[in-house]
Amino acid sequence: MRYYESNIIIKFLFNEINCYEKKLKMTRLLTFFDFILSKVEYKLIRPLKCIERQISMNLQEAGIDTRPxxxxxxxxxxxxxxxxxxxxxxxxxxxxxxxxSLISIGLLCYCVLFILFLTTSSVVLKEPIYAGCLASSIISAVLLNFCLGQGLLFSISVTFSSTILFACVLRLCITKCQKTFTVGEAMIVSQSMVLFTVMSVIKFLFEMHSDDKEMEFISLIFYTILSTVGLIVTALYFLKDSQRNLRTLVYIVGSAIVFVLLILHSLFGPNFVTIILNYVFVKQNRVQIFIFWLILLILAICALLVRTKLAIKASTVTRKTFHVLASLVFLSGIMFDIYLMTFAAGIGLGVLIFVEALRKSSIEPISSALQSAFLVYSDEKDCGLFAMTPLYLYVGLAFPLLVVPNRENRQLELLSGVLSIGIGDTAASWFGSRFGFNKWPDSSRTLEGTLFNVLSQIGTVYALELFGVLHNSHALLRGAVCACAAAALEARTAQVDNLVLPLAALVALQAARLLC
Structure with missing residues (x-):
């Protein structure tokens, strides 16, 4: 009996020693992680927070209100x-x-210099500092000359003009568009506008055409539509108050239609109408996809009219209805007819910009009607000069169509916008508002919403593979990486989701593709 009791005591002591050792190891591990986190916070996070505070103070001293x-x-x-x-x-x-892409390096360098200058003073927002533009453009010019073998004169002129244009656009976005952008959002918007403009100018001046004849055909129509919309917006901006009426609008739109017809006639010949209609409606059996898009368009218009007539402020979940409808358009187009989707996306972008210009034009009764719809569906982020959230949504969904090369083999990357904001962000908003209880620190987003964000994106990729419409290698694994990155960013960022999530999702998909 004593032997049995002594064994029990020995086993008890042995278990206690083991528990103590495990606790000691866990304590050491936690201490190690606390040490690493404290070092990261001391070396990285704390300086960044100091820079953030100093920039905010300088912006406030300059009388500039960025988006809250x-x-x-x-x-x-x-x-x-x-x-x-x-x-x-x-x-x-x-x-x-x-x-x-090499020009974008110069813009990236200027952004770094701009942040450093803005940390010390707000003078960078008032007076153009061309030394920073010159230093940034030299980097891109050297890369163009040595890596691509471009002429020195071409390299310097293209990069310097791009950087100067970027500096001007960035200052205008921050100083003139009060409460419309944060500094980071203004940088993305300015980069996109400048790179697209420079790319278009180089393409047509130096005749850099791709081997894809169908994409060349689509790009010609897209540039024609977009340039026409730009002329309309310019004309509306310079109208006098006495000229802001329906009659003037009819003149402007009529002149724009004539301009489009003349340009298309010069590009495609006298049969340009037949050529375009044959491409859109006859070249392939596109009846089903057009009917599907028409149904979605009617649903969106009905929802907009009903909510506007009731004048009931839309909730976040209600606004996500348009995310779903727009995502279904892009999802079906990318999966079944990528060229038609690109064609429709270009025209849709022009229409969206034109509608926003009409809302700001003060031409009655059109402006009042559009403003009523905007007030119903706007959220707290639409407090600036323009309605950027719907534009961000559309561009976020269409952005991969422009930047992803070899598009026949990159369906998953083309869906980065659809997955991140059309499916993941919508799912997180809906599920988190109904079943979310545990919130992230210093955030209104919930852990449950973030988890459902990830699961919804992975489930969508799995369903597309299951039905045989997605054929990318390692699609599920890459989709999971994209979902986790986009969901984590959506939960923690204060920037507009529709703008940053598609870009971050595409970066995550690129990284996962390289690793796989």
Whole structure:
């Protein structure tokens, strides 16, 4: 009996020693993690927070109101150049694509200098500092000259003009568009506008055409529509108050139609109407997809009219209805007819810009009707000069169509916008508002919403594979990486989701593709 009791005591002591050792190891491990986190916070996070505070103080001293947010989003300037450079380094892209990506390096360098200048003083927002433009453009010019073999005069002129244009556009976005952008959002928007403009100018001046004849046909129509919309917006901006009426609008729109017809006639000949109609309606059996899109369009218009007539402020979940409808359009187009989707996306972008210009034109009764719809569906982020959230949504869904090369083999990357904001963000908003209880620290987003964000994106990729419409290698694994990255960013960022999530999702998909 004593032997039995002594064994029990020995086993008890042995278990206690083991528990103590495990607790000691766990304590050491937690201490190690606390040490690492404290070092990271001391070396990285704390300096960034100091920079954020100093920039906010300088903006306030200069009398500039950026979009209300708890962060300036200084990291956002990295996204677009990263996407372009990864494709340039690891894919067979055109010369025009390579030139555009190297120009983006100069814009990235200027963003870094701009942040440093803005940390010390707000003078950078008032007086153009061309030394920073010159230093940034030299970097891109050297890369164009040595890496792509471009002439020195071409390299310097293209990069310097691009950087100067970017500096001007960035200042205008921050100083003139009060409460419309954070600093990071203004950088992304300015980068996109400048790179697209420079790419278009180089394409037509130096005749850098791709081997894809169908895409060349679509791009000609797209540039024609977009340039026409730009002329309409310019004309509306310079109208006098006495000229802001329906009669003047009819003159402007009529002149724009004549301009479009003349340009298309010069591009495609006298049978341009037949050529375009045959391409859109006859070339392939596109009746089913047009009927599907028409149904979605009617549903969106009905929802908009009913809610506007009731004048009931739409909730976040209600606004996500348009995310779903727009995502279904892009999902079906990308999966079944990528060229038609690109064609429709270009025309849709022009229509969206035109509608926003009409809302701001003060031409009655059109402006009042559009403003009523905007007030019903706007959220707290639409407090600035323009309605950027719907534009961000559309561009976020269509953005991969422009930047992803070799599109026949990249369906998953083309769906980065659909997955991140059309499916994941919508799912997180709906599920989190109904079943979410545990919130992230210093955030209104919930852990349950973030989890459902991830699961919804993975489930969508799995369903597309299951039905045989998605054929990318390692699609589920890459979709999971994209979902986790987009969901984590959606939960923690103070920037507009529709703008940053598609870019971040595309970066995550690129990284996962390279690892796989």
């Amino acid at each position: 947010a708890n962060s300036n989003g200084l990291w956002c300037h990295l996204l677009l150049p990263t996407v372009l450079l990864v494709y340039t380094c690891f894919d067979n892209v055109t010369l025009l694509y390579k030139i555009t």
